[in-house]
Every structure is written in structure tokens, then in C-alpha cells.
Amino acid sequence: MIHASRLLLDLPAAMPRTTTHHTSFLLQVITLGFLVEIQLLAHRSHAMSADAGTAPCRGDQAAALLAVKRSLSFTGSATSGPATTTLPSWREGTDCCRWEGVGCDNVTGMVTALNLASRNLAGAVPDYIRNLTALEVVLLGSNKLTGPVPLDAHMFPYLAEVDLSNNSFWGTVPASFFTQPTLQRLCLNMNRLSGAIEEFQNPSATLTYVDLSSNQLTGAIPTSFAYLTALQILQLDHNNFTGTLDLNPFVRLKNLTMISASYNPLLSASGDGSKIDASNSSITSLNLAYCNLTRLPRVLGYLPELGNLDLSCNQIQGEIPQWIWTNMSSLNLSHNLFTTVGQPPHYVNIIYIDLSFNMLRGAVPFPSNGDRLDYSNNKFSSIPQSSFLRFIQINPLLERSGLTTYSINLANNELSGPIPYSECREQYALRMLDLSGNNLSGSVPPYLLKGCGQLIMLNLRGNHLGGTWPDETSESCQLQLIDLHGNHIQGRLPRSLARCQYLIALDIGGNHFEDSFPIWMGQLPQLRLLILRNNNFHGPVSIPPLVEKNSTADYFSRVRIIDLAGNHFNGDLPPDFFKSFKSMVWGPNRTIAEYDDYTTVSAKQGFISYLVAVDVAMKQQYMRVSKVSTDLVVIDLSSNRFSGFIPRSISNLTSLHVVNLSSNAFGGKIPRELGQLVRIESLDLSWNHLVGEIPQELATVTTLAWLNLSYNDLSGRIPSGSQFSTFTGSSFQGGNKGLYGCPLLVKCNLTFVTSPSSSLPPPAREGSPFEDIMLWLFVGVGFGVGFALTIVLQVVCSGRREKIARIAR
Structure with missing residues (x-):
């Protein structure tokens, strides 16, 4: 019999860890109901004890608990500092039934519940716990406990719930847990348990929840699990189970709602369902991701729920x-080898479909209603005209819950022709549309910018779209990401984009836009990425008069990547052009968090985020950055016609990682202030008209991994330093006729300088190349003459010695 206990349970600490976000809500509801039931039981017990009186804690129970406390240590948390919970109420001579985390039977005074979850406890649980034989609930999760599993169900005949999750327990799983007649809930997940689970006799008729996930368990999944008649949820994810999981016997369990055994790379599954009656099965969720399945178990088609x-x-x-x-x-069903799929019936309503990374062909299957559809990285060739975007209608229940993000991803298929027409009214609440990496042609449909008022992400990258971009952006524009890179769109950049006050990233690189610098976009408060690369933008790059007069005015204040390369911009850069790029400034009292809420640049809606990807010219490579960190800061103005001096204000942008000003007509000297860019990794100033010496300050920038100063008119000695010693001659060769020193062969002298402000003696006067040649010629002649005279003297002296010797004889 399960005795009532008086214990206030810590509900958040006992919540289970789930494998996918689609089943987490169901699991939390079941768990919360179970815990509330125990809570009410404890409350009723406490109410009765107030009337009838309660028995004090027994001495042997208090002694056992104190022995447990002495055996454990209380460690600090990495986030909260030193621990403050050291069980201060656990004192000898006091009633242990009133100690924190302890519940007792009101009649016998025996300890029936122990809740020490999330208290930074460390060490091995001692055998003294076995003296608490009346325990019903044991919650020790989220600590740093070690050693073998401290409970053997045979010694605790009244156990109802055991939670030892998120610790470092090792050893095997005691099979007695699965035969204990009162146990209802078992959580051993997130430990270091290993070995095989033994088959067991007399399976429990009360066990409803088993979580053994995130351990190192091996061997076959016991068939005895299929005889736990009360079982509702079985979680075995993230282990090393092997063999084949036969689903047939599990279908007979009328209470079973979920089996989750994902991330067992050597586990397969079978079950034909032909000889069983699955009509009464309650299985609603089955997770076998990252396993070793080569075919669909046929029994799945017989599961009605x-x-x-x-x-x-x-x-x-x-x-x-x-x-x-x-x-x-x-x-x-993503990341498999499926080749064909039929069209869903008209009545099908589905929340989430992911068929990405297969080899599916033919027409895209659209259900009549849906939330998130991902068909990317397949070989779909057509979109049914009658169903495109029409399936995306607002689900009132999901809309109110905030769980919905209506999106469709058809990237990297073989779709061709124009983008199908759709009315895309307000009731079609499309949030994200990705048609990138196809063969779509025609123009961008106006309804995507005007009718789809809820759209936050539009990715049409890498198609064959042409025409002009319609200047019909909605007044209530919600767009956060627009990517039209690599198409054939021409004309002006639509001024109605100024309505998109939430715009984070705009990438229109690789098109045929013809326009002046979009000075009007500087007022967009959220803009972080601006990619105009390889178009026909022209004219000077200027800043508004208001910004020139007021240095605190916001103008591209949150931009972290600006790429204007490969256009026809010309003229001098304004001296204060870079001063307003406030989010590119790094300081000891300033962090990226001041400008960005997330570590990656992404469009976000509900639980879903769409990561922004860009192409960056860095270290003489044009590379794809598929996950743009907010820490990546880039300025690329290369391949234009900029002239004049490089503005010294660029030195204020101390967060910069990449600076590319190559292939322009910049003149004057390299600003010494570039040495203040303490985080720069790639600097390209090649193919300009820069003169003078290379600033010594650059030699002290320890983060600089790639440098290109070739094809300028630089002169003087190349600075020496720890980073400069890693650069090859290609960083300086080409033009620069007056440049010398390592790594060039002319006057290479390995002299290391630790600081640009170091006190150095004045360099010796350098002679002309002719003087150097004559000097080495005379030195060589001197050595030759000296060597010849030495030989002659030795011959003469040797002859005299022989003559003297003959006379002596």
C-alpha cells in the first residue's frame, strides 16, 4: 500500500526531458498531472494530520538522513556561484519530518518522500539510504551524484516515483525497477549508465513512465518492456542499443502512447502487423531518428492514432x-533515400512535414492545411498551381497558443518556370518562404511583398528571376530577411522597402540593379547585413547632412556586414562615413549583447528561427558562411572606383574582422590607426595607389592572419613582427618598387619589433645598390689576395726550413 506523505514537490525540477519539441507539450501535461496527483495526496495527508495529530520522525530515520548528509558535499554552481543550500534544517535533535525536502507518514513517522533535486549535491549516495524502507518518492535529479544506482526496488516495497536524472550515476540499470509492484515513474536519463538491460520476469502492472535516455546502454532492447501493461511512455534515446526493435508486441499495449528510441545508430526496427489486432493501439508518437532503418515497418500503417x-x-x-x-x-522523414511520394488527400490537415534531403521527384505534395513544410534538397520539378500557398490558413487554436509558424521551404530542388500566382490574403498567414536554389524564372510576384502581410522571410536566392523588383511593399511590412542574391533583377531598389522597419538582412548581390547608394536605408533600425555586391550601383557614397552635423544620429548604427564590392561607386569616402557604424565598435565596457539579442543573425517567429547565410570575401577566398554569427564584422568596398584617402575613422571600428578595400583608386598613406583594429583577421588594400611606408603599428596586430598590400606604390622597409613573419612575398609583391625587407629577397633582415612605441636607435644610412655591389666586390678581392699570400708564404717558409736542415747535416 502506498502511504500518504507530506512533501511539497518541486514541480520544475521533476519535469522530463523530451526528445522532440513536438511531443514535449504532451509529456509535460502528463507529468504535471501525475505530480499534481501526488501533491494533492500530500495536501490531504497534511490536512488530516492537523486534526488527528502527527507522529514525530523516528530516530533511526533521522540517523539515516544525517548519515546521507554527511556523505555528500555541497558544490557551487557554475552560474549561481557558491551553494547556499546546505540543508540547514537537517539538525540532530529536531523532527526530521519537518526538514526541507523530507516527507513522512503521519501515523508511523517513517520517511516516505525525499526531494533533494537541483541542490548542487555531489558524491556517492551511501548505503544508509536503504534504512528508509518506507520511501515512496525519491527525487535526486539535477545534481552531481556519482556511483552505482543507490536504490534496489526490492528493498523499497512502496516506491511510486524515482527520479535520478541528470547526474553521473554509473553501472547497470537494476532490473528490479521493472518488477516493483508499486512503481509508477522511473527517470534515469542523462547519466553514465552502461551495459545491457536484463530481461525480467513478473513485469510491473503499475509502471507508466520509463526514461533511460542519454546514457551508454548497450545490447538489445528487452522484449520484457512489451509486457509492462500500464506503460504509457518509453524513452530510450541517445544510447548504444543494437539489434532489432520488434514493434508488434508493443502494439498490444493499450495504454502506450509514445516510443522514443532515436540516436541509437545500430538499432533497427521491424513489425509487419499482419498477425495482430492494432485497432486498440494508443500509440500516437514514434521516434526512431538516427537509427539503422532501411525500410518502413509495415505495422505503422495499422496504428489508428x-x-x-x-x-x-x-x-x-x-x-x-x-x-x-x-x-x-x-x-x-528527412535525410533518407525516398524517391516518390503521392499527393495527400484533400481533407488532410497536418501541422509539420519534413521530407527534406531525400530524392523525391515529381509534383510537390501540398496538404489542404499546414503549419511548417520542409521539402528542401530533393528533386521536385513542379508546383501544383491550384494549391500553392493556399494550404497556409490560420489555425485559430495554434494562433492563440503562439505555437504556430507558417512556413514552406522548397530550396534546392528542380523547380522551373514562374513563381505560381497566389492571392496570399491575410487569412493565408505565410511567415517564411524559401524557394532558393531552383530554376525559377519570370519576375518577383507583387503579392509576395504586398499581399503576404505576415511574411518575415523571403529567400529567392540562386534562381533566374528577372524584371524589376515591384515597388509595392506593404505599409505593415514585417519582413526581417530578404535574399535575392544571384538572379537577373534590374532597375532601382524599391523605396517602399523603407517601410520594413524590422528588416535585419538584405542581400541583393549578383543582380543587375542600377541605382545610387541607398542612403535612405541607413534609417532602418534593425538592419545588420547589407549586401549590394556585383550590381551596377554608381555614384558617390555619402551620408545625410543630419548625420554629418550630429555624430549621435543613427545611420546604419546596427550594421555588422556591409558589402558594396563589384559596383561602380566612385569619389572620396566621407571622412566620417564609418563613425555611425556603432555596432562595429568593441570596447572593454561594451558587448555585442548591447546590439543583438542572439548569437546568430536570424529571422525569428515563434519557436522557429531561420539562420541568415552570406558569401564573404575573406583571405583571398569567396566563402559561404551558412551561420552568420553576430560576432562577424565585415566591410568590403572592393572593385569600385573609390579615390582619395582611406578615412581614419575606420580605426574606430575595433570589432572588424575583415576589411577589403582592394581594386580601387585610394591614394595617400596607409593610416597608422589601422593598428587599433585589434580583432582584424583579414586586411586587403591591394591594387590601389597607396604610397609611403607600411605603418609599424600593423606589425603588432596579433590577430592579423592574412594581409595583401600588393600592387601599390609603397616604399621603405617592411615592418618586422610576430604576425608579419608569417606572410609570404605575395602579400607585398607587384608594384611597390621601393619596398624591401623580409619576406622579399631585397635586404631581408630578421629584426623583431615588440611595440611601435619602443625606443629604437636611428637606422644606419642606407647606401645605393651600386655602392653595395662595389663594397662586396672589394671584400671578395681582399679575401682572395689574402688567401694567395698565405699560400705563398707557406711555400717560401717550407723551402727555407728544408735548406737549413741540409746545412745542419
């Missing part, structure tokens, strides 16, 4: 069967 299926990252081949659409609310 199956709504959440994750078989991603396997090697399943062939056709996606038509039954897959039945009752399905969440489907993930």
Missing part, C-alpha cells in the same frame, strides 16, 4: 506510402 512520426536520418528507400498522411499531425 499515430500522429507524430520521426524516422529522420536513416537509410529508408523507395516510396512514401499513401497511408502516411492518415491522421498525421507531425511527420519527419
